[in-house]
Amino acid sequence: MLDLRLTRAARPAVQLRRLLVAAASAGTGFLLLSCLGYALKRPEAAGSAALRLAWCVVPVAATVYLALAVARTDPGTRPRPGLSAIGLGPARLMAVSSLVTALSTTLGSLVALSLFLHLRGDLTGLPFDGAGASFLAAGKSLPLAATLTLLAVVPVVATVAVALALRPSDPRPVVRPQRRYLPFVRQAGGPAAGGPAAGGRTGEVEAAGGGGAAGKGTPAAAAPAGVIDPRFTSPSLTDKPDDEGAGDTPAGLPWAVALVAAGLTAQAYAGRTPPTPAFTFTTVPTGAGFFLLGWLLTAVGLVLAAPGLTHLCGRLLQCARPGALRLLAGRGLMAEATRIGRPLGILCAVTAAGYAVTTLYDSPGRPFGPLSALGALVVAGCAFATLLTVAVETRQGRAETTDALLRLGAPATVLRGAAALRAFALLAFFAPLTLAIAALAAFPLTR
Amino acid sequence: MEAPPDNDVLWARSLHFTHPDGSPGLAGVSIAVREGEILAVSGPRGSGKTTLLRCLSGLEPVREGEVWFNSTPLHTLGPAHRERLRRDRFCWIGPEPGLVPELNAWENAALPLMLRGTSRRRAKTTALEWLERLDIGEAARKRPHRLRQSERQRVSIARALAPAPTVLFADEPTAPLHRADRGHVLRTLTSAARSHGITVVLATHDPETAALADRTVNLLDGRPVRTVHLPEIPDAEGRAACSISV
Incomplete structure (x- = not known):
């Protein structure tokens, strides 16, 4: 219940983003159901129906990507010290995030289903004088399993994607590969320092020196080692990439x-x-x-x-x-x-x-x-x-x-x-x- | 409404402040900061040090009481004027360095100067000079995430000192540091301020830090007090050790 209260008490902008996910899910669900309708209407044109279904991968991918972005932005499901103190840490919040995504995408799928049924004339009479009867397979009974499978695609994929993307992970210390400051290595981006914005790469450990290995090569640490060509560890070379902010190219x-x-x-x-x-x-x-x-x-x-x-x-x-x-x-x-x-x-x-x-x-x-x-x-x-x-x-x-x-x-x-x-x-x-x-x-x- | 005397650069009279949620902040603080002095505002956590500094520096609007800066009444100014005053006359050092992560050390230190419209070349020269003076000249081209906390804090001090502010507000500038780093950072801060005649208002809960200042104002529960010693806790003998159900 607390989870749902967390999702309910959000600002209108957040709710609007969730509604966008639901709308996208509804559109995608309707497209999938239309493919089913086409296949029901023309059982002989299996290849064409399969091609239509294959094209639906694009909207599904777009919807899942949107759901992922919205889940990442959701302020209600970000780890907060207050919630962490009562045991609602990153893992539980990941579950809440997945739940919210599942709810909004399922809502969209239900909207798609009801719209589809309405247009087919299953709920009321056939609207628009039966204009959509060609791809809706009006008059034929809808197979339940196929409908549910198609409608479940977006919620399941989106939920799993959100859970995978937001699963808690400890920041791994980056083991800096030994770099030799050779000219042909340097021109390929320089020391790729993992900036704070670079996702999983955090905790830049300054492993300077490192027993004579050409580790970081700050001048102070490299000088006692004595085996490194000073040309490659001069400040102008080692420091320039940082100056230009090239750390996270x-x-x-x-x-x-x-x-x-x-x-x-x-x-x-x-x-x-x-x-x-x-x-x-x-x-x-x-x-x-x-x-x-x-x-x-x-x-x-x-x-x-x-x-x-x-x-x-x-x-x-x-x-x-x-x-x-x-x-x-x-x-x-x-x-x-x-x-x-x-x-x-x-x-x-x-x-x-x-x-x-x-x-x-x-x-x-x-x-x-x-x-x-x-x-x-x-x-x-x-x-x-x-x-x-x-x-x-x-x-x-x-x-x-x-x-x-x-x-x-x-x-x-x-x-x-x-x-x-x-x-x-x-x-x-x-x-x-x-x-x-x-x-x-x-x-x-x-x- | 009379202007404060000339040698006081910053002046507050019967300053009251209540936080937006209704919790009490300051209850009638009157202090005067003289030009070029280092004034420590001391007191335990929650005694209103940060709130006082925020009110004095114009970060918080003052509704009750008066704050004067060089015969400018801060309590009557709007947010835009206070912002310009903050940019041109004040500088702020917080417990966190608060550096811009994508700029390197000298660019961070030169940023306030550039925001004031100084040319890039002059801003860079000044920033590099200050970084040299604070002993982090060789880190000038590193970005903040490659510096250690004490180095970042010194960059933050260089950033605050480079534009030569009239008043420098330092809110627990050494809170996240170990004692050795703490002493170093504080000594550089105070000596730089003294040699350049910069007025410093320093909030700290640490008596050792406060000892570096010219004068100390003790705060307790939002009021200036002579001493922060609370009455001794009576002898605990004879009481149940862990009783919370009185």
């Missing part, structure tokens, strides 16, 4: 760029001979495999590249003798690159895919159906809501820093200006990039 930017390039190449290759039959979501001709592979690679590459690009964006923002405003904005962006970058990358990928799909469906012969529209709405809405939720999470995480700055007498305009500058920089950097990639992805289709 997100890795994998080169791989991500390679993925995007490979994806675009695959699409261009597939585009040499455009598939002659109509290529839509529900009928994929055999030659379109490369297209889908290319889109997948491009999307994954964008998602992986976004943290690194966000970091780069922050670095550009604070380069060349920054004042207080640019320094705070740029360094903040660099510190939060991983957290902000991932949902931003997902939003970019969704936007690019939306652009390409719009191009694809732009001909009069292939209208954009209501279910595709619902799916697109769910995915885009989830991506956008996730980004906003993560922005809220970032603000919560920086509350202490903000307090310290305000105590210093930093004007609120500077803090707001820094936040606005960050948002503007991200928009200015990612909007053209997304549009360019979307145009490149859609190019083979429009030739």
Whole structure:
């Protein structure tokens, strides 16, 4: 009961976020049930029905990601000293979080079920003159087990994901790999110090010296060892990465760029001979495999590249003798690159895919159906809501820093200006990039 | 309403404060801080030291009583004016260093100067000078999570001293440190303040810390008192050892 009281006594913004999860879950559940309806209506077209079901993976993933972000931001389920004192520690709060997620997603699934039944005419007569009868399989009895299984997908996956993501874990001391400050090692990001924002990596243990091993290599500790080339341990070399805030550079930017390039190449290759039959979501001709592979690679590459690009964006923002405003904005962006970058990358990928799909469906012969529209709405809405939720999470995480700055007498305009500058920089950097990639992805289709 | 005498830089008269939840904070505190002195506000935990410092520095609005800073009535100023005063004239050191995690040590120390509009080059020079003076010059390019607590606290002191404030508020600046670090931090703080003529209001519950100050004001339950010695607890002999059910 205490658990539920914790969830009930939340501010409207928190309840709104939970409602968003419920709405996303409802949309996804309705899409899944529509697949079932299609399969019931046309038992002979099993391949097409399976393809429709496979496309539902995208909204399911988007919904689960949103649920995860909302659960992370939920202030009611964060470990608090007062609750920990009465035995409601991180483990129990993880359970509460999962419970809240399960409740909101199940609520969404129930809404989807009742809407589906209503549209089928099971509850009242068939509405809208039976316009939706084609994909709702009106008149045929609904198999109970299949319905329940499909409706349980989102709640189960979301609950498990939240439980896994929020499970309590002790901070592990990072065993610093022995680094030799060789030139070719150094250019790959320098000492990757686990910053406080870098998730699981905490507790940077200063293992300087270490019996002559080239451990940290601070000048004072390295000098007595006497075996290290002083060239590699001079202060200008060891200290520079910290100066630039390069401690927590997100890795994998080169791989991500390679993925995007490979994806675009695959699409261009597939585009040499455009598939002659109509290529839509529900009928994929055999030659379109490369297209889908290319889109997948491009999307994954964008998602992986976004943290690194966000970091780069922050670095550009604070380069060349920054004042207080640019320094705070740029360094903040660099510190939060991983957290902000991932949902931003997902939003970019969704936007690019939306652009390409719009191009694809732009001909009069292939209208954009209501279910595709619902799916697109769910995915885009989830991506956008996730980004906003993560922005809220970032603000919560920086509350202490903000307090310290305000105590210093930093004007609120500077803090707001820094936040606005960050948002503007991200928009200015990612909007053209997304549009360019979307145009490149859609190019083979429009030739 | 008369202005305070000239040699008092900060001045409070019959200051009352009640926290928003209704718990009592200060009950009629009148103190005067002279220019360039180090005033220790001493007392046990919960005696209103931090509240007094927050009221004096303009972090809390004063509703009852008066606070004057150099013939400026703080109790009549709005939040924006108090914020500017805090930025331009005051500095604050808390028990936690409160550094910005993504900036390195010298950038943290230079931040108040930059917020006041000083050029980056001058702010950097001043910050590095202060870090040298406080004996953490070689850590100037490290970020806070790679410094030890005492080093972070010294960066925080450098940050407070670099803009040359008129009044420096130090609220238990050595609370999380061991005794050796504590002595070092306090000596650097007091000597720097004395050599630069900075007025310091230092809240502490530690008599050793208070001994470094020019003058000590003892607080008890939100009131200034001459002595904080409470009456001796009567002899416990003859009482049941663990009886809480009286």
